[in-house]
Amino acid sequence: xxxxGVELGAILQVVxxxxxxxxxxxxxxxxxxxxxxxxxxxxxxxxxxSRDFIPNQGYWDGSQWVGxxxxxxxxxAWAVRVTVVYAYAFAVLGWLWNGYNxxxxxxxxxxxxxxxxxxxxxxxxxxxxxxLIITITFVVMAVFAPAxxxxxxxxxxxxxYDYEVSxxxxxxxxxxxxxxxxxxxxxxxxxxxDENVAPMTYDDFGRFHPFGTATNGKDLFTQVVFxxxxxxxxxxxxMGIAGIIGLSLAMLTAYYKxxxxxxxxxxxxxxxxxxxxxxxxxxxxxxxxxxxxxxYDGAVLIILIFSLVYWPFIWRSIRGPAFxxxxxxxxxxxxxxxxxxxxxxxxxxxPYVFSYxxxxxxxxxxxxxxxxxGLSYLGLGITAPTPEWGRLIAxxxxxxxxxxxxxSLLPGVLxxxxxxxxxxxxxxxxxxxxxxxxxGDEAAATGGGA
Amino acid sequence: xxxxxxxxxxxxxxxxxxxxxxxxxxxxxEDGGLLSSNPVKAVDGVSFxxxxxxxxxxxxxxxxxxxxxxxxxxxxxxxxxxxxxxxxTDITTLSGADLKQxxxxxxxxxxxxxxxxxxxxxxxxxxxxxLDVHDWKTPKERRQRxxxxxxxxxxxxxxxxxxxxxxxxxQRQRIGIARALALEPEFIILDEPVSALDVSVQxxxxxxxxxxxxxFGLTYLFIAHDLAVVKHICDRVAVMYLGNIMEIGxxxxxxxxxxxxxxxxxxxxxxxxxxxxxxxxxxxxGTPPSxxxxxxxCPFSTRCPVKxxxxxxxxxxxxxxxxxxxxxxxLRERSRAEPSLSDRVRDLLGRETHQAGMDxxxxxxxxxxxxxxxxxxHLREAADYAENDDEDAARTYLREEFGxxxxxxxxxxxxxxxxxxxxxxxxHDEEYEEPATVFETLxx
Numbered sequence: 001x002x003x004x005g006v007e008l009g010a011i012l013q014v015v016x017x018x019x020x021x022x023x024x025x026x027x028x029x030x031x032x033x034x035x036x037x038x039x040x041x042x043x044x045x046x047x048x049x050s051r052d053f054i055p056n057q058g059y060w061d062g063s064q065w066v067g068x069x070x071x072x073x074x075x076x077a078w079a080v081r082v083t084v085v086y087a088y089a090f091a092v093l094g095w096l097w098n099g100y101n102x103x104x105x106x107x108x109x110x111x112x113x114x115x116x117x118x119x120x121x122x123x124x125x126x127x128x129x130x131x132l133i134i135t136i137t138f139v140v141m142a143v144f145a146p147a148x149x150x151x152x153x154x155x156x157x158x159x160x161y162d163y164e165v166s167x168x169x170x171x172x173x174x175x176x177x178x179x180x181x182x183x184x185x186x187x188x189x190x191x192x193x194d195e196n197v198a199p200m201t202y203d204d205f206g207r208f209h210p211f212g213t214a215t216n217g218k219d220l221f222t223q224v225v226f227x228x229x230x231x232x233x234x235x236x237x238x239m240g241i242a243g244i245i246g247l248s249l250a251m252l253t254a255y256y257k258x259x260x261x262x263x264x265x266x267x268x269x270x271x272x273x274x275x276x277x278x279x280x281x282x283x284x285x286x287x288x289x290x291x292x293x294x295x296y297d298g299a300v301l302i303i304l305i306f307s308l309v310y311w312p313f314i315w316r317s318i319r320g321p322a323f324x325x326x327x328x329x330x331x332x333x334x335x336x337x338x339x340x341x342x343x344x345x346x347x348x349x350x351p352y353v354f355s356y357x358x359x360x361x362x363x364x365x366x367x368x369x370x371x372x373x374g375l376s377y378l379g380l381g382i383t384a385p386t387p388e389w390g391r392l393i394a395x396x397x398x399x400x401x402x403x404x405x406x407x408s409l410l411p412g413v414l415x416x417x418x419x420x421x422x423x424x425x426x427x428x429x430x431x432x433x434x435x436x437x438x439x440g441d442e443a444a445a446t447g448g449g450a
Numbered sequence: 451x452x453x454x455x456x457x458x459x460x461x462x463x464x465x466x467x468x469x470x471x472x473x474x475x476x477x478x479x480e481d482g483g484l485l486s487s488n489p490v491k492a493v494d495g496v497s498f499x500x501x502x503x504x505x506x507x508x509x510x511x512x513x514x515x516x517x518x519x520x521x522x523x524x525x526x527x528x529x530x531x532x533x534x535x536x537x538x539t540d541i542t543t544l545s546g547a548d549l550k551q552x553x554x555x556x557x558x559x560x561x562x563x564x565x566x567x568x569x570x571x572x573x574x575x576x577x578x579x580x581l582d583v584h585d586w587k588t589p590k591e592r593r594q595r596x597x598x599x600x601x602x603x604x605x606x607x608x609x610x611x612x613x614x615x616x617x618x619x620x621q622r623q624r625i626g627i628a629r630a631l632a633l634e635p636e637f638i639i640l641d642e643p644v645s646a647l648d649v650s651v652q653x654x655x656x657x658x659x660x661x662x663x664x665x666f667g668l669t670y671l672f673i674a675h676d677l678a679v680v681k682h683i684c685d686r687v688a689v690m691y692l693g694n695i696m697e698i699g700x701x702x703x704x705x706x707x708x709x710x711x712x713x714x715x716x717x718x719x720x721x722x723x724x725x726x727x728x729x730x731x732x733x734x735x736g737t738p739p740s741x742x743x744x745x746x747x748c749p750f751s752t753r754c755p756v757k758x759x760x761x762x763x764x765x766x767x768x769x770x771x772x773x774x775x776x777x778x779x780x781l782r783e784r785s786r787a788e789p790s791l792s793d794r795v796r797d798l799l800g801r802e803t804h805q806a807g808m809d810x811x812x813x814x815x816x817x818x819x820x821x822x823x824x825x826x827x828h829l830r831e832a833a834d835y836a837e838n839d840d841e842d843a844a845r846t847y848l849r850e851e852f853g854x855x856x857x858x859x860x861x862x863x864x865x866x867x868x869x870x871x872x873x874x875x876x877x878h879d880e881e882y883e884e885p886a887t888v889f890e891t892l893x894x
Binding site for chain 1: 521524525526549550553554556557558560561562565566567568569570571572579580583584611612613615616626629632633
């Protein structure tokens with residue numbers, strides 16, 4: 001409860017934010033005012049890992065740091081906050097894991113379930129655990145994005161001319177104030193020696209940049225963490241929708257077979273015959289100036305396209321296992337005492353197929369992340385100013401061989417790392433669920449998603 | 451054990467009330483593709499009835515349609531024609547609430563205990579599921595009932611929270627039986643319930659099934675291919691071949707003196723534990739015909755060792771007659787085989803296909819035998835037809851010449867003995883010799 005308590009405010013704020021998103025999606029913005037007032041009131045609750053509790057944005061007044069956590073330097077304060085965030089996240093996960101083990105050992109009425117074996121096998125799978133840790137790190141980055149950045153989206157990227165920053169001016173030996181936008185102009189990374197803010201350095205305005213700055217002087221790390229958020233959202237939501245469609249269709253085709261199967265084979269083959277990136281580009285161009293394109297900076301459209309393009313893949317992957325399960329006698333047994341088709345699919349078929357779907361979904365998540373980055377790199381996809389890893393790479397492309405190499409390289413390395421991690425995680429799940437399965441080819445195929 | 455079964459036989463037969471009545475039931479599988487509609491005739495006109503409290507055994511080699519019959523009675527397959535009456539209601543047309551009620555009364559125990567239990571559910575959940583589906587009383591009472599059922603089938607209450615993985619084959623089959631008993635059915639279809647188990651476990655499960663029958667007054671349809679098991683547990687036995695019931699009647703009588711030629715052959719295949727005993731095994735020639743294309747007359751006519759011969763060939767040498775039957779079988783196989791693509795190309799080019807060479811076949815079959823000239827002429831004639839890729843004409847020709855009532859007419863189920871035994875064979879007709887007599891002469 002302590003763990004939950006310190007984050008209560010944050011959790012409630014997330015609820016508020018989700019309500020905001022939902023309200024935004026509805027045309028005509030009903031209740032937008034109510035939601036924003038709710039969001040305001042929730043901000044009042046202090047939380048452990050918030051910027052307010054461990055602030056890192058301060059200035060040097062000539063003798064000491066003002067406004068930072070315990071008077072530490074902004075870099076140190078930021079480091080403390082990042083450490084606290086990750087410590088908190090892993091503490092929560094550890095607590096849950098511990099709880100699961102306790103439940104398993106002391107409270108569960110069943111002393112063994114088939115799932116225990118899966119968990120035990122995953123425990124011995126180092127490569128999968130490496131993937132899991134990378135995945136968790138990535139998810140935490142996305143979830144705690146506002147607390148992880150050295151500055152905020154609002155202040156540094158979206159509305160830089162509405163905020164001021166105080167700094168110690170060496171020439172006048174006094175504390176000066178400047179608009180964030182103007183400060184950004186003076187601290188861009190453009191390749192030349194004096195026009196570059198490298199990773200882990202301060203700019204001229206006393207602001208700390210863990211990943212340096214982008215070409216326009218905006219903080220790169222802040223953009224990266226928010227980029228993680230949008231990548232993860234697109235990938236998981238699209239995969240979720242595709243998974244639900246694929247799973248339901250797999251159940252229907254395996255249960256009814258025959259014509260239903262044939263129809264869906266034809267539909268999925270037609271969709272799979274389309275070149276994914278081509279369809280994405282065309283659709284994004286077609287919907288260029290429509291309201292769909294505006295939702296969540298284009299992410300909603302991308303999610304829809306991806307789920308439409310990816311469900312045949314999921315369905316194809318789990319169709320075999322679904323057919324296999326549908327031949328089992330327990331399906332006949334269930335029919336023989338009058339179980340309804342829906343319940344047969346849900347209780348007797350889906351659990352056997354779901355794990356396979358999880359494998360394929362986790363392996364394809366990486367493919368989607370790459371595709372989204374690819375689209376943004378091409379100038380499609382997520383619209384500016386919302387940060388996206390692909391666009392960051394495109395922005396920094398011409399400075400790769402200059403002192404400003406970090407703009408392209410760091411997001412690129414992160415994409416590689418995350419996709420590798422997701423694939424490793426998928427491998428781990430696969431080996432844990434079905435030690436005999438050999439789906440290595442599929443994994444290689446998804447890597448080339450973009 | 452056998453004493454209990456006979457006692458129970460007496461008690462159960464006192465009621466004499468028909469529980470299940472099957473009339474001319476047909477189950478065809480239509481999967482011949484888009485062009486040809488030549489269905490697999492898995493069950494091809496079957497009629498029988500089961501009395502309340504009795505055990506009817508259903509035996510036959512694999513692929514004879516016995517499992518399909520069981521599944522059709524269970525409404526897991528749709529009947530193509532005919533009716534199945536349970537307590538007077540035709541169940542082949544039930545739907546909705548009536549069908550659900552029927553599912554209450556009839557349950558099934560499956561062959562493979564590995565595949566018939568969902569491994570992701572606990573034993574308790576598995577046995578409870580039928581109760582949940584039928585909204586049986588309150589959830590608490592359902593749990594109580596499951597515990598009782600576990601005891602009934604010889605498991606322990608603690609097994610409620612175990613998974614099927616943690617049990618042996620015999621124990622799993624007990625779970626399957628408990629699930630079938632959950633809704634207190636009247637009629638249970640046992641689809642080879644012990645054939646996947648060790649012999650030592652088989653006996654235990656069979657005893658359990660007998661005890662349950664006595665306790666709850668159950669009626670069983672016991673599908674099996676193990677004749678010894680059937681002899682042990684069944685009151686009456688039905689022998690199936692190629693979708694037909696060849697013989698049906700009281701078990702003891704049938705095992706003592708089989709009437710139908712097929713039953714003869716089947717029973718002679720039971721291994722004799724005494725190695726010194728004199729045995730006359732009847733080995734059947736060939737394989738059963740395709741159920742897509744069953745013989746026009748008696749289903750067993752293609753393999754029957756005591757087939758009725760036409761008048762003019764009665765005196766023909768047995769060996770020669772055998773060869774003629776083999777020749778007909780060869781032609782049947784040839785017409786069944788789809789010509790391959792290269793065969794068709796060769797055919798178009800006017801080359802000899804590898805299917806040709808009827809002369810060789812004739813020499814091989816009849817070479818060492820003394821064949822009367824008229825018989826040889828007929829065989830040559832048929833071979834010529836076949837040579838020109840007209841197997842059907844060849845078969846028709848041979849059927850006209852060498853065929854008898856067995857090839858032409860489907861026999862009726864004729865009564866044998868005085869205990870209601872029925873057998874599907876022309877030989878029970880008065881004008882022919884009984885199969886048993888002919889077997890005697892064959893064996894000499």
